[in-house]
Amino acid sequence: MSEQSNLDRQDGGVRAKSERQLRREGIRRSHARRSTSIATASTVVFIVLIVWLLTSSPGWPRVKETFFNGEQFVAALPDVLSGFLLNIKIFLIAEPLILIVGLLVALARGIKTPAFFPIRALATLYTDIFRGVPTILVIYLIGFGLPALRLQGIPSDLATLGIIALTLSYGAYVAEVFRSGIESIHPSQVAAARSLGLSHGKTMRFVVLPQATRRVVPPLLNDFVSLQKDTALVATIGPLETLRQAQIHAASTFNYTPYLASALLFILLTIPMARLTDHLAARTRRRRGA
Amino acid sequence: MSVLTIDGVWKEFHGHSVLRGIDLEVNPHEVVSLIGASGSGKSTLLRCVNLLETVDDGAIFLDGEEITDPRVNVDHVRRRLGIVFQAFNLFPHMTVLDNITLAPRQVHGVGRAAAEEQAHGLLARFGLADKARAYPDQLSGGQQQRVAIIRALATQPRLMLLDEVTSALDPELVVEVLGIIRELKESGMTMILTTHEMGFCRDISDTVCFLDGGVLVEKGPAEQIFTAPEHPRTREFLRSVLESGRF
Numbered sequence: 001m002s003e004q005s006n007l008d009r010q011d012g013g014v015r016a017k018s019e020r021q022l023r024r025e026g027i028r029r030s031h032a033r034r035s036t037s038i039a040t041a042s043t044v045v046f047i048v049l050i051v052w053l054l055t056s057s058p059g060w061p062r063v064k065e066t067f068f069n070g071e072q073f074v075a076a077l078p079d080v081l082s083g084f085l086l087n088i089k090i091f092l093i094a095e096p097l098i099l100i101v102g103l104l105v106a107l108a109r110g111i112k113t114p115a116f117f118p119i120r121a122l123a124t125l126y127t128d129i130f131r132g133v134p135t136i137l138v139i140y141l142i143g144f145g146l147p148a149l150r151l152q153g154i155p156s157d158l159a160t161l162g163i164i165a166l167t168l169s170y171g172a173y174v175a176e177v178f179r180s181g182i183e184s185i186h187p188s189q190v191a192a193a194r195s196l197g198l199s200h201g202k203t204m205r206f207v208v209l210p211q212a213t214r215r216v217v218p219p220l221l222n223d224f225v226s227l228q229k230d231t232a233l234v235a236t237i238g239p240l241e242t243l244r245q246a247q248i249h250a251a252s253t254f255n256y257t258p259y260l261a262s263a264l265l266f267i268l269l270t271i272p273m274a275r276l277t278d279h280l281a282a283r284t285r286r287r288r289g290a
Numbered sequence: 291m292s293v294l295t296i297d298g299v300w301k302e303f304h305g306h307s308v309l310r311g312i313d314l315e316v317n318p319h320e321v322v323s324l325i326g327a328s329g330s331g332k333s334t335l336l337r338c339v340n341l342l343e344t345v346d347d348g349a350i351f352l353d354g355e356e357i358t359d360p361r362v363n364v365d366h367v368r369r370r371l372g373i374v375f376q377a378f379n380l381f382p383h384m385t386v387l388d389n390i391t392l393a394p395r396q397v398h399g400v401g402r403a404a405a406e407e408q409a410h411g412l413l414a415r416f417g418l419a420d421k422a423r424a425y426p427d428q429l430s431g432g433q434q435q436r437v438a439i440i441r442a443l444a445t446q447p448r449l450m451l452l453d454e455v456t457s458a459l460d461p462e463l464v465v466e467v468l469g470i471i472r473e474l475k476e477s478g479m480t481m482i483l484t485t486h487e488m489g490f491c492r493d494i495s496d497t498v499c500f501l502d503g504g505v506l507v508e509k510g511p512a513e514q515i516f517t518a519p520e521h522p523r524t525r526e527f528l529r530s531v532l533e534s535g536r537f
Binding site: 191194198206 | 340342364365366368369371372373375377379380381382383392393396397398441442445
């Protein structure tokens with residue numbers, strides 16, 4: 001009999017849990033139940049408190065009328081939504097352009113060949129300038145400055161100019177993200193690749209970049225969440241995107257509910273992206289721990 | 291003619307001399323071991339031969355060509371050398387097969403099919419036939435180091451440099467790596483290795499060099515170095531190794 005139970009233990013298979021283990025698991029379950037009920041109760045109290053604070057404030061009726069007007073919301077939503085499609089379009093075009101610019105600039109900053117020194121210097125200058133200038137100023141300068149040059153082939157479409165400005169501004173940030181990813185790859189990986197006879201370029205392409213890009217996905221997504229919001233800054237030069245549409249509605253009715261509608265749309269877009277970022281970051285952590 | 295000639299090589303780090311005029315000659319099919327305490331300069335010497343470090347004086351010749359000449363294309367030199375590191379340094383994002391075929395395909399212009407066939411052959415020869423599609427983190431330390439050796443072998447180097455290849459391994463995994471090195475010797479590969487495994491070193495080496503403080507103190511046939519060392523510092527080192535139970 002005892003021989004049999006020893007065998008079972010070795011298999012890790014059918015083993016009856018001991019009294020002690022069953023008691024232990026019972027205690028753990030009751031702890032878990034208690035944690036859940038405490039979390040639920042405190043959340044309810046918190047929400048009630050916030051709602052009460054808002055609605056009991058002296059200006060609440062006014063705020064409610066100006067920001068939470070159902071009629072205005074319904075009236076503005078079609079325009080705000082169609083404007084939002086332009087935001088999505090700007091975002092979808094700008095994003096791949098930013099990735100390309102960022103990667104090229106990051107690579108250019110790592111070039112050591114003397115003949116390419118001007119390219120390296122230019123890349124450094126670019127990141128210094130566009131990380132320093134606020135995005136809204138870049139949008140103004142590109143939006144009003146570029147067409148003023150009256151050069152052949154310069155686009156005059158406002159959304160296109162906005163995309164160019166966002167690409168220039170975010171390209172500098174993304175270049176720095178790529179660069180930090182490249183620098184995070186341990187020198188022994190480069191030594192191993194070079195010792196096999198791979199050139200600097202091939203070492204980058206086959207060994208460093210594939211590992212670096214995997215590492216920078218979470219910070220890159222973070223930048224893109226922020227890019228989604230910043231497409232609204234393009235409103236300042238005039239294309240009919242969502243914020244501009246909301247402004248138009250608000251200006252004709254003196255009611256700010258359209259802004260709220262616009263904000264809601266942004267939240268609906270960024271929340272999935274933020275959750276994806278968290279998920280990927282957690283996965284990277286798990287992998288490193290393993 | 292010798293495969294490798296090291297002629298009066300000096301190497302300094304931040305004003306501190308790590309190698310102080312090393313002379314060494316390695317003949318075809320010869321296995322040369324470098325022994326000595328940590329910091330004696332063994333690994334630095336291997337990194338100088340591979341041009342991962344630049345020498346501060348002296349010269350190194352590979353098949354009679356000076357490779358320490360600044361005009362030499364380092365990539366061309368490294369094509370003829372294989373180096374294996376203490377920490378394996380496999381590429382974690384590639385399968386075993388891709389790790390092995392990367393250099394043949396990208397550096398030596400071998401086609402994919404031919405490179406993979408050769409890789410499968412090497413994997414089978416060293417008992418890793420079933421690991422071709424595995425990633426490095428799915429392998430034990432001993433298996434990873436064997437893959438690293440195969441990766442270096444796949445470019446058919448003129449000379450293999452093995453830098454403390456068993457130091458990062460659990461004792462029971464050391465044997466499988468030493469087995470590969472023995473087999474390489476039997477196949478006639480010219481090798482320079484640094485090691486702390488004295489029994490193995492005595493067994494496999496044609497020539498043993500004892501380094502101390504960046505100086506090549508004593509050099510000779512393995513039997514002589516281990517049974518009748520001439521220099522007092524060599525005797526002292528071997529006694530301390532014996533006392534630590536690593537012989």
